[in-house]
Amino acid sequence: QVHLVQSGGGSVQAGGSLRLSCKASGYTHSSYCMGWLRQVPGKEREGVASIYLGGGGEYYTESAKGRFTIGLDNAKNALYLQMNRLKPEDTAIYFCAAVASDTCTPSLLTSSRDWGQGTQVTVSS
Numbered sequence: 001q002v003h004l005v006q007s008g009g010g011s012v013q014a015g016g017s018l019r020l021s022c023k024a025s026g027y028t029h030s031s032y033c034m035g036w037l038r039q040v041p042g043k044e045r046e047g048v049a050s051i052y053l054g055g056g057g058e059y060y061t062e063s064a065k066g067r068f069t070i071g072l073d074n075a076k077n078a079l080y081l082q083m084n085r086l087k088p089e090d091t092a093i094y095f096c097a098a099v100a101s102d103t104c105t106p107s108l109l110t111s112s113r114d115w116g117q118g119t120q121v122t123v124s125s
Helices: 106-111
Strands: 004-008 009-014 017-025 033-038 046-052 057-062 068-073 078-083 092-100 120-122
Touching: 004 092, 004 106, 004 120, 009 033, 017 033, 017 092, 017 120, 033 106, 046 078, 046 106, 057 068, 068 092, 078 092, 092 106
Parallel strands: 009 120
Antiparallel strands: 004 017, 017 078, 033 046, 033 092, 046 057, 068 078, 092 120
């Protein structure tokens, strides 16, 4: 079981930036898809961005493309999400997740059973 501990997030005005981090432990191989999802009250969690732990690229939903960057900090065993040009519609609780898989898309993350604790991101207009 992968253990995920999140940090970062907070409140910012529209156009600002925030960075989320997720420290991961407990995985024993590199065939993991890791990434970020978000959830607003009354809606299901939706994938935002994903990255394959074994290498091979980053994947973004249309809403995140060009504004968000997902990456791995291997020295810290951490996943991050750099969010730039934030919009009020980005307001949500953000979760990091990991799922053992040979493929990796943001939507795949919704099937994960390993989640971070969640962190609030609030973007004011």
